[in-house]
Amino acid sequence: MTSTVGGRSPGLALPKSELLEMYRQMVLIRRFEEAAAEQYALGKIAGFLHLYIGEEAVAVGAIRAMDPRDHLVTHYRDHGYALALGLDPGRCMAELFGKSTGLVGGRGGSMHFADASKNFWGGYAIVSGHLPIAVGLGLASQYQNERRVAVAIFGDGATNAGPFHESMNLAALWKLPVLFLCENNLYGMGTAVEYASAVREMAKKACAYDMPAERVDGQDVLAVYDATKVALEHCRAGNGPFFIEALTYRFRGHSMADPEMYRSKEEVEEYRRQRDPITLFRTRLTQEGIAKAAEFDEIDQEVEEVITAAVRFAEESPEPDPATVMEHVYAEPVRVS
């Protein structure tokens, strides 16, 4: 278990356009989530809505490091991954609105984004239930000699569940190209890590399976990017799975229904002030002389327009056709009744 503290990030050597694109994606996610919260308050979005605000650097850093052929399965807090993959914000928003133009036609909602054309095999809402699926994707890759890595993103809470351990063991046993990416945001719903996990460092859990692991600052998009690059190379070279623990923090409630009794306002404020991944990245790029305030402002403005258009698109899109309600239960026709 190592950790990336100090030193110059190789990520900084990326072309300026890419660095600014990472910034843009983080802002896009932030603004998308804020808009979703507003639309939820207006009653346009129902059900569960888990916002990714505060954690943007993890999705953006990790997904930028991936090859487009790599597989991705994630948990339910999944808007950020979809946007970092470059999926259309309008279709993402339309999914939240339950519209036919949504990513999955309004059948999934917030927790079940997916896009097969991007090898994004879905957001899953049973905590840790998608981890075995990632193992299977890794197995398919190994079996077919594809050198694709299956990336699974999940929370700290998921590491206490049986499916996590079965998956870690299988992936390590069969040396599968699976990257386990744990977002440790210190809470699983309202339960702090120290009330739920026998160890505080999630990365330690990889030791039980002889799996290399790394803890990384999840508020630093380049640190996430760098760590993910290394991890993916490890997996792609046939060395088996890798575990990354990204230390992060969720600025909003667990879902829209969360009164946040389990943590103090001061704690949240502290993170917002000191550890906002967007501010940190902007400051970093400014200090490094890579970009100026006007450039960031221009991006912010552009994102604003994208979000406005996305909400309008969702609003104006038709509901799913009721005649389709029974479609896609089975892939093959059903004839008996």
Next chain:
Amino acid sequence: MAREITYRDALREALREEMERDERVFLMGEDIGHYGGSYAVTRGFLEEFGPKRVRDTPIAELGIVGAGIGAAIGGLRPVVEIMTINFSLLAMDQIVNHLAKLHYMFNGQFTAPVVIRTAAGFGQLGATHSQTFEGWYAHVPGLRVVMPAVPKDAKGFLKSAIRGNDPVIFIEHSLIYRNRGEVPDDEDFLLPLEGAEVRREGTDVTIVSWSRGYYLALGAAEELAREGIDCEVIDLRVLRPLDIDTVVRSVQKTNRLVVVEEGWRTLAMGAEIAAAVQERAFDYLDAPIARVGSLEVPMPYARNLERLVVPNKDRVVAAVRQVLY
């Protein structure tokens, strides 16, 4: 051309033929390789196909079913063996919350064609190893649930399940692996994963069952035939999607129905069949529908007690007499 082979050999042939036909087909499960399979279905397969395609797994039912799902999404054709249906409960989340949902929940974007082979059965194995849960799986939209009784169906269904694009729960039965029956020689012999079959025509009473229960129904029908009672026996074969038409047509002729199942009757297949039949053929029924099933207790170990619990031919005969008043 057809040959008479055992139910087990029918399964073995289906697996071997499909593995030879398609590189993407592989097997994984507990003790299917070096041990040879708990019910010897995959004996010799490891030697024949190697460890990449015949994968011994840890004892992790949830993990291996989930890995099957991922492998299927990733382009493979996994056949996952769960040692017995009792242990499938540990994989229930993967089967019900994941496997059954993906195609619909993600708007038909992709499928997970996983075949889960598992075995029901009993035989002084005690409370946790003697159950059958086909009704639990048949409850869930998105799954296809088959429970073949005869070797021909075992082979044809398994081959179709492997080639098809839907998830299939394929339930065998430990007490019928040695049953023999005719199986066509054709390597492309496939059966649609749908449809009940009338296996014995009769005019007085319809008996519906599946898997081992079919043999009880047939035995009862033969015994009753000696007294001039003419039973129609339907092998349901597939529990989801349910072919209720075939049952209704039969009831319209016989006006009486007995359902035989091995598990508990409460909220089980028999209850569903009775409800569906009264919806469709209420006016044709001349007697309340009878259901034969297990006594509502955890399975006891002692031989005499176990015999009391599971349905047998005599209880089927008694149920037929009961509806023939």
